[in-house]
Amino acid sequence: MIKVNSTLPAAGNAYILFGFEAIQARPNLDPYSSTLRMNDETGQVFTSDVHIKHHVRRGLKACAMAENLPHAAETVFYEKEDEEGNPCNFNLRLEKIRKAAGIEKPDMKDALYNTLDLPLFGYVHAVKQENFNVTNAANTLFRPVTFHDCEIYSLGRNNAFPTLDKDTKRIRESAGSATVDSLEYGFFLALWEINLNMLRINASGNKLINWEQGGAAKWLELLANGMWRAYSSDRFPSFTQRSQFAQFVLGWLPTGDVSYANPASLYDQLEEKRIKTHSGAVAALEKLLPGYLAGWDCRNETVFLKHQAANFPVELPGAGA
Numbered sequence: 242m243i244k245v246n247s248t249l250p251a252a253g254n255a256y257i258l259f260g261f262e263a264i265q266a267r268p269n270l271d272p273y274s275s276t277l278r279m280n281d282e283t284g285q286v287f288t289s290d291v292h293i294k295h296h297v298r299r300g301l302k303a304c305a306m307a308e309n310l311p312h313a314a315e316t317v318f319y320e321k322e323d324e325e326g327n328p329c330n331f332n333l334r335l336e337k338i339r340k341a342a343g344i345e346k347p348d349m350k351d352a353l354y355n356t357l358d359l360p361l362f363g364y365v366h367a368v369k370q371e372n373f374n375v376t377n378a379a380n381t382l383f384r385p386v387t388f389h390d391c392e393i394y395s396l397g398r399n400n401a402f403p404t405l406d407k408d409t410k411r412i413r414e415s416a417g418s419a420t421v422d423s424l425e426y427g428f429f430l431a432l433w434e435i436n437l438n439m440l441r442i443n444a445s446g447n448k449l450i451n452w453e454q455g456g457a458a459k460w461l462e463l464l465a466n467g468m469w470r471a472y473s474s475d476r477f478p479s480f481t482q483r484s485q486f487a488q489f490v491l492g493w494l495p496t497g498d499v500s501y502a503n504p505a506s507l508y509d510q511l512e513e514k515r516i517k518t519h520s521g522a523v524a525a526l527e528k529l530l531p532g533y534l535a536g537w538d539c540r541n542e543t544v545f546l547k548h549q550a551a552n553f554p555v556e557l558p559g560a561g562a
Contacts, residue, residue, distance in 0.1 A: 256492065315356075
């Protein structure tokens, strides 16, 4: 369990840098071309903020189940399917949340107060002339991206029975055959910015996590653990997602000047732009991360949470695990 090691204020911006690697995976495909999203000039592969939030939501639900929170299975609002596997739209999901929470007198803030993802990621409620917006408190500041050039393989796939020519009885090209691109190795960095004042406004009435008892610290613990579980113990089993692994998560609250540097800019500092292995990524980050984090005023005195995988031996600022 990742824990916050200090009391956090109710205002200002906190930051979390999340590092994860993808090995022989297709982590986030372009919906129009079904290919990896990448920078053609640098060879860096990136994902969308919607993509990583989707997986963090899955991790949030896993956290709720592990902590035995009330109606834990329905603590995430934005789901394409309900807990029985049935497709659901906005209205059906809202009804499901209300039923699980035992709400007899519906209120337009029911979803906000009875889920974990909405106080963090925001919400637009528009049902039966009830309209209000909840500004998102936690955002990826830049697109999650590999800090290095990646090797992409083109793989032929055939998951269908062969087709026989009805005249010659010979096998024709199989239906469903395709060529797909596969990211052989990529180490992604996702930098999150959390507006603590907005988080307080969104989470103050939440019935799952008591703001008065835990404050911002409890919500940032939840966010960090959601990321970690989504990319470790609760990874999605599909070909596109299964071989992705959490490597480190680091949270801090700057008290001085920051540089606002995009993690993607670490590419410019690499001597060898293409990285193909975990060991290569670790060696590069041992050199690059200290300067990058210092530019963001991330140091022992400003770090409030830290956790890293056993196979990621890079020295990160801060104390605790």
